Amino acid sequence: MRLRVLLDTHSLGLRLLGGEDELDRTVRGVMTTDLRDPSRYLSGGELVLTGLAWRREPEDSERFVRILAAAGVAGLAAGEAELGSVPDDLIAACARHRLPLFSVVEDVSFASITEHVVRQVSSERAGDLAAVVDRHRRLMTSAGGGPEVVLDLLGSDLDLRAWVLSPTGRQIAGSTLADAGPELSGELAARLAGEHLAAARTGRRGPHRVTLGGSTFSLFPIRQEGRDLRQTVLSDWLLAVEADAGEWPAERLDLLHGVTQLIAVERDRRDASRTVRRRLAQEVLELVQAGAPPAEIAARLRVAAPVLLPGLGTAPHWQLVVARVEWEDGDVPGGPVAQSLLEEMLVDPGAAGPEHSDRIAVAHTGDEAVALVPLPVPDESGDSSTTGLHAAELLRLVQEPLSRGLDDDGRLTVGVSAAVHSAEGLRGALEEARHARRVAAARNGRVCAAGHEELASHVLLLPFVPDDVRRAFTARLLDPLREYDRKHRAELIPTLEAFLDCDGSWTRCATRLHLHVNTLRYRVGRIEQLTGRDLARLEDKLDFFLALRMS
Numbered sequence: 001m002r003l004r005v006l007l008d009t010h011s012l013g014l015r016l017l018g019g020e021d022e023l024d025r026t027v028r029g030v031m032t033t034d035l036r037d038p039s040r041y042l043s044g045g046e047l048v049l050t051g052l053a054w055r056r057e058p059e060d061s062e063r064f065v066r067i068l069a070a071a072g073v074a075g076l077a078a079g080e081a082e083l084g085s086v087p088d089d090l091i092a093a094c095a096r097h098r099l100p101l102f103s104v105v106e107d108v109s110f111a112s113i114t115e116h117v118v119r120q121v122s123s124e125r126a127g128d129l130a131a132v133v134d135r136h137r138r139l140m141t142s143a144g145g146g147p148e149v150v151l152d153l154l155g156s157d158l159d160l161r162a163w164v165l166s167p168t169g170r171q172i173a174g175s176t177l178a179d180a181g182p183e184l185s186g187e188l189a190a191r192l193a194g195e196h197l198a199a200a201r202t203g204r205r206g207p208h209r210v211t212l213g214g215s216t217f218s219l220f221p222i223r224q225e226g227r228d229l230r231q232t233v234l235s236d237w238l239l240a241v242e243a244d245a246g247e248w249p250a251e252r253l254d255l256l257h258g259v260t261q262l263i264a265v266e267r268d269r270r271d272a273s274r275t276v277r278r279r280l281a282q283e284v285l286e287l288v289q290a291g292a293p294p295a296e297i298a299a300r301l302r303v304a305a306p307v308l309l310p311g312l313g314t315a316p317h318w319q320l321v322v323a324r325v326e327w328e329d330g331d332v333p334g335g336p337v338a339q340s341l342l343e344e345m346l347v348d349p350g351a352a353g354p355e356h357s358d359r360i361a362v363a364h365t366g367d368e369a370v371a372l373v374p375l376p377v378p379d380e381s382g383d384s385s386t387t388g389l390h391a392a393e394l395l396r397l398v399q400e401p402l403s404r405g406l407d408d409d410g411r412l413t414v415g416v417s418a419a420v421h422s423a424e425g426l427r428g429a430l431e432e433a434r435h436a437r438r439v440a441a442a443r444n445g446r447v448c449a450a451g452h453e454e455l456a457s458h459v460l461l462l463p464f465v466p467d468d469v470r471r472a473f474t475a476r477l478l479d480p481l482r483e484y485d486r487k488h489r490a491e492l493i494p495t496l497e498a499f500l501d502c503d504g505s506w507t508r509c510a511t512r513l514h515l516h517v518n519t520l521r522y523r524v525g526r527i528e529q530l531t532g533r534d535l536a537r538l539e540d541k542l543d544f545f546l547a548l549r550m551s
Helices: 003-008 059-071 088-096 110-141 147-158 186-201 250-273 275-289 294-308 335-345 391-406 423-441 452-456 467-488 492-501 506-513 517-531 538-550
Strands: 014-018 029-032 046-050 075-079 101-104 162-165 171-174 208-212 215-222 237-241 317-327 361-365 368-375 410-416 447-451
Touching: 003 014, 003 110, 014 088, 029 110, 046 110, 059 088, 088 101, 147 162, 147 171, 147 250, 162 186, 186 208, 186 215, 186 237, 186 391, 215 250, 237 250, 250 275, 275 294, 275 361, 275 368, 275 423, 294 368, 294 423, 317 335, 317 423, 335 361, 335 368, 335 391, 335 410, 391 410, 391 447, 410 423, 423 447, 423 452, 447 452, 467 492, 467 517, 467 538, 492 506, 492 517, 492 538, 506 517
Parallel strands: 029 046, 046 075, 075 101, 410 447
Antiparallel strands: 014 101, 162 171, 162 237, 208 215, 215 237, 317 368, 317 410, 361 368
């Protein structure tokens, strides 16, 4: 029961003196004490009743309240019989420790309050346990209806708002009840996914509790058991419940773990449905890599198109996306993980539900996965409503949550090809996507992506510069500037970056940096003095530009 319920029970004679914001605390029991230190008898969640006989001087209040707060009691109720009113020092101490404080009128006995609390808590526990048994039965018989049916029962029977989320935060399922409350925003869902991945990598057993946006959520993993955590954590779904599971009895926790098992059945069914698409992708990939005649590849594509784009006929436009997951110790193969990630990443983030990856075929070999993505045929005017995939957009959607799941021992790199219109272009598209992935791999960060548009510039060359050459080149040009910045806080590196980005325009660069032009000229002169280079020369500008890109 909640403290708020006690306050609303007028026969108990309770008056709130402080802690209005904490009235939703759960009361699990009651204890009467006048001991100066009752900590050995407290287990947390109690409503403590006291006649204040322990108080001999004002300083005693701080010590007593500090002990109660450390023990996690729900609230304190002080009788007025001993001192006539609750002393101000006790009110102040409770406010400091955010402990709800009540006064008890003289004509209400502590025994009456104790009897009421014990009776209510006992009946709630018995009723909750009986209800759990019945809900288990109903949930097990409703599993065939998909995750939404289970989430609707959680909402209607237990008043719990819950969602099934992908590892990137995309909503797989949510309650369909009319009074389910506001939807979960995409930003909040991505943050929940990131918190879940970070907690899961620690190996701690769920649920994981987190407070975001003013609400507390409990995150339950929907996990494939018996496998290395790194093989599943980036592809597992999670159940996010808007509640603090730390206050739940064991029976309710068991119920929610049962819910995750039901949802895992749906996940297994979804994975099984991908078998045909994965086989199609594997066949096409093997043909492309083996240099098969375009006519043979085109024949396989004609089979794949109706499966991937049902009702739309052939799909003459295709894109290839290559992803690689690498773990530092190399013990866990990254290909299956990369395959699952691509099947999730290439789904429209606004598309809820488990089935929207039906239009993607992904194969994997070793640590690499390759996705075959069909693009709808342009309309009669030649204008296609689908412009294809862009690396920057893919990165924006998944970078934050997946970086937390990769922790400090894994990397995900992605490359995206241009669209091709026929089977003849697939071999080139595969090489293009692989080159783009190597460009992404040369960058810093746990999750990086690059697109085909970057391969027409100098960035195509950078991944193939040997590491020792790269380090020597950047150190010779940039280390003197970094050392000067470290000692003098002169911001020479940011100034150099802005100057090159403004194509050497003094006016535009000074405006961007909010500097006087003379100050900018001084900084550029210092850069030239420290490096022996001349930023008026194209060759020196180019060297600085490449050094910054490779650093």
